[in-house]
Amino acid sequence: MEIFEFKNFLWSFLKKLANLNFSIFILVIISMFCVIGSIIEQDQSLSYYQVNYPVDNFKNSIFNWRIIYYLGLDHIFQTWWFILIIIIFILTLLSCTFFTQLPSLRYARRWKFIYNKNYLNRNVSFKDNYISSNNSLMIMIYSLVYSDFFVFSQDYSIYSYKGLYGRMSPIFVHISLVTILLGSMFSFLSTFVAQEVIPSGEIFHIRNIVHSGFLSSFPPNIFGRVEHFSIDYNVDGSIKQFFSDLSIVSYQGQNILSQKISVNQPLTYHNITFYQTDWQINALRIRLPGVNTLQKKLFKTSVNNKNCWLCNVVIDDSSQILLAVFDLNNPILVFNSDGLLLGKFLVNQSFYINDICFIVDDILTSTGLQIKMDFGIATVYLGFLVLMLSTVLSYLSYSQIWFYRVSDVFQFLASTNRAVLSFEEELFCIDFIYELCILSLQKQKTFVISYVLK
Numbered sequence: 533m534e535i536f537e538f539k540n541f542l543w544s545f546l547k548k549l550a551n552l553n554f555s556i557f558i559l560v561i562i563s564m565f566c567v568i569g570s571i572i573e574q575d576q577s578l579s580y581y582q583v584n585y586p587v588d589n590f591k592n593s594i595f596n597w598r599i600i601y602y603l604g605l606d607h608i609f610q611t612w613w614f615i616l617i618i619i620i621f622i623l624t625l626l627s628c629t630f631f632t633q634l635p636s637l638r639y640a641r642r643w644k645f646i647y648n649k650n651y652l653n654r655n656v657s658f659k660d661n662y663i664s665s666n667n668s669l670m671i672m673i674y675s676l677v678y679s680d681f682f683v684f685s686q687d688y689s690i691y692s693y694k695g696l697y698g699r700m701s702p703i704f705v706h707i708s709l710v711t712i713l714l715g716s717m718f719s720f721l722s723t724f725v726a727q728e729v730i731p732s733g734e735i736f737h738i739r740n741i742v743h744s745g746f747l748s749s750f751p752p753n754i755f756g757r758v759e760h761f762s763i764d765y766n767v768d769g770s771i772k773q774f775f776s777d778l779s780i781v782s783y784q785g786q787n788i789l790s791q792k793i794s795v796n797q798p799l800t801y802h803n804i805t806f807y808q809t810d811w812q813i814n815a816l817r818i819r820l821p822g823v824n825t826l827q828k829k830l831f832k833t834s835v836n837n838k839n840c841w842l843c844n845v846v847i848d849d850s851s852q853i854l855l856a857v858f859d860l861n862n863p864i865l866v867f868n869s870d871g872l873l874l875g876k877f878l879v880n881q882s883f884y885i886n887d888i889c890f891i892v893d894d895i896l897t898s899t900g901l902q903i904k905m906d907f908g909i910a911t912v913y914l915g916f917l918v919l920m921l922s923t924v925l926s927y928l929s930y931s932q933i934w935f936y937r938v939s940d941v942f943q944f945l946a947s948t949n950r951a952v953l954s955f956e957e958e959l960f961c962i963d964f965i966y967e968l969c970i971l972s973l974q975k976q977k978t979f980v981i982s983y984v985l986k
Contacts, residue, residue: 550627569608629706645689660944675965688937698928711915719908724748726903732761776899810900817894
């Protein structure tokens with residue numbers, strides 16, 4: 533008995549969830565929290581919120597770091613209450629689908645025949661009368677089938693419809709929204725994001741994880757190598773695009789997958805995507821007489837609103853020079869300690885200072901990578917695909933036509949839920965075919981009668 537009462541309670545509760553106003557209310561709440569999540573920076577450190585949202589800053593913002601930290605507004609899309617709201621909204625969509633849309637679709641598929649005048653007050657778009665003849669039903673069936681209607685006949689009544697797929701579009705809209713929400717929720721819980729800055733030519737594995745969901749799994753056996761880093765420049769010297777030759781390697785160091793990635797062309801391996809995000813110039817590798825290799829760290833600065841990387845090289849006890857790198861393609865500039873330009877040279881080109889020869893073998897660079905695993909993204913894309921298809925289906929008109937006998941005439945009724953002008957053209961075509969067939973039969977009958985009389 534208790535189980536029966538629980539089922540009745542659950543059934544009535546789900547029916548109440550199918551209320552349109554309640555669904556809109558839940559959707560507004562979700563939208564409101566999404567706006568809050570867009571305004572408040574997500575996944576930052578506690579010190580960041582303490583600096584940017586102080587407690588005594590109530591005049592400029594209703595949020596302070598205590599409210600943000602207590603309510604979980606710093607990771608709003610992963611909080612239990614936000615996920616609960618999404619689950620409630622999913623239940624409202626499913627309830628509306630099973631208790632409203634599917635019964636409506638079943639009703640639309642029923643054969644709704646009309647036999648008497650009591651249906652003349654029916655909400656129809658068009659009405660007409662046809663003079664009864666022996667073949668009126670057969671000719672009307674032919675006219676409707678010719679116009680791509682599904683036709684059903686019983687006694688002296690015809691029922692036909694067209695565009696039933698248009699009545700299915702709300703169901704597919706609900707399915708697509710549920711798919712998108714489930715994919716987003718799974719993405720919140722299973723995604724991990726890492727950021728790495730890798731020197732060119734080095735092997736790396738994923739270490740610096742900046743975000744991970746509750747259900748995310750870390751792939752410990754993923755190793756990569758940055759083979760080479762390069763930059764394409766515009767004519768004015770601005771950066772056009774930067775590239776990294778990235779390889780996925782095995783434990784033995786063998787290449788599994790290699791690809792040149794850029795900002796808009798990431799590398800994907802086993803649902804892990806490697807994005808090109810940033811770059812930096814680290815150091816110069818300098819060869820001096822009597823010294824195998826000297827590696828000098830570069831410091832970034834700005835000269836005439838242009839990025840510049842500088843390092844100093846001591847020549848002797850009383851003098852030193854400055855090396856300036858503005859980009860990877862142009863020569864390296866050499867300045868003395870007073871800032872006077874001494875010359876310029878390219879990588880692997882000899883340069884002499886006080887009869888001392890030195891060569892810059894390489895400009896050491898690093899590439900910035902964002903590594904992301906998101907199992908929910910494919911589900912979200914599938915949901916949007918179904919949503920687009922359902923939007924196209926929603927433009928299909930659902931039209932119905934009744935043709936039944938009343939006394940000595942046939943009553944013609946028609947209705948549609950959209951595209952009335954297009955439906956008028958279809959009715960004109962049906963009427964034209966019907967009248968043409970009636971006229972043709974009358975001519976044949978007249979010809980036969982005249983032939984018999986002769």
